[in-house]
């Protein structure tokens with residue numbers, strides 16, 4: 001019976017999307033008996049999801065691998081200790097919360113930590129804020145809201161904060177939920193008239209981490225419920241960490257009072273990583289997976305793929321798999337060949353003229369002025385920005401960029417890149433302009 005579960009899980013991994021396995025099945029702990037298994041889930045949401053969507057298939061597979069009929073039971077709890085019956089769970093005032101229940105021990109992926117998060121200018125603030133919160137939960141910033149485009153590391157930072165909180169205080173009850181999970185659990189509780197129980201779960205946590213709250217847009221009942229949950233946690237000084245794909249005030253169909261609450265604490269933007277950070281992420285991920293990725297290949301991919309970190313990882317995975325499969329080392333040529341379509345698709349996005357137009361629009365200048373020989377400051381700085389962006393975002397050489405800017409010398413372009421790089425360090429406004437332009441051009 002002991003071997004049945006790992007084999008069953010392996011089969012389910014082949015049958016189901018990785019995310020489902022990761023969210024619902026991997027957190028389960030298994031206890032085998034002579035006549036079957038008990039699967040312990042970290043909380044009731046997981047029990048419900050597993051029962052509803054996977055239990056029948058799990059039963060089939062366990063019977064198959066055990067070679068005999070087998071009973072499969074589901075329960076909230078862990079191998080060491082089953083959870084007390086729900087009804088006896090103490091309603092929680094902050095100070096009087098009961099000791100850590102096993103129902104709060106799951107759903108955080110331990111793989112995502114601060115150690116394996118690569119820091120760069122695009123995520124420096126977010127990382128620092130998440131670290132602060134993890135070290136002083138409920139005290140530093142509440143709520144902490146991380147916002148920004150898809151695949152930029154928001155969830156990674158959120159997990160890292162949760163994992164560090166648990167590492168620092170092993171009894172700490174940290175609950176991670178994607179907004180969809182909050183929504184479906186709430187709907188179910190409404191149907192079953194068990195809202196008290198639903199609410200109690202949140203009152204008992206020390207930290208609640210909710211991912212992708214833009215999902216609440218247009219769902220009024222969920223927003224209402226979340227609003228109350230939020231207030232109760234906030235009043236109890238329980239830490240709240242949230243992520244959103246944009247600044248909450250820009251999310252349509254989100255109640256104003258909720259938008260206000262969400263930004264009460266600290267809101268930090270996570271920006272697309274710059275070239276150096278992209279290369280460092282690739283190198284770190286390759287090392288983590290023992291993939292031999294030469295520096296020039298890391299630079300090649302980082303230069304061309306600017307959209308998000310998830311795509312970078314995808315490119316690395318593709319390279320590693322093909323290199324393994326074909327028993328060929330990863331070289332620049334191999335990478336060009338393997339990632340040809342992917343790189344071409346990315347490269348088409350930005351041309352120098354596209355950059356010039358975007359910069360001219362941004363600073364409300366005419367193209368002709370941007371490309372002219374006039375050197376007034378109001379023109380010179382935007383021109384330097386456009387040149388530096390062309391170097392950052394395209395494959396063109398310095399002389400080619402000079403040519404495209406009204407026939408300027410390549411040393412002028414080099415100087416522009418240097419000026420912009422230095423100013424980005426000391427001039428907040430210019431840094432903001434740079435980030436906004438990068439974002440516009442990477443969309």
Ligand SMILES: Nc1ncnc2c1ncn2[C@@H]1O[C@H](COP(=O)(O)OP(=O)(O)OP(=O)(O)O)[C@@H](O)[C@H]1O
Nearest residue numbers: 116117118149150151152153154155156281309310
């Ligand atoms: N700075 C970084 N260092 C290391 N890995 C990173 C970094 N940024 C992102 N990643 C990785 O990129 C992948 C996508 O990140 P994550 O899931 O956190 O993105 P997200 O911003 O939450 O996106 P979404 O809004 O789509 O959920 C993860 O595998 C994560 O580990």
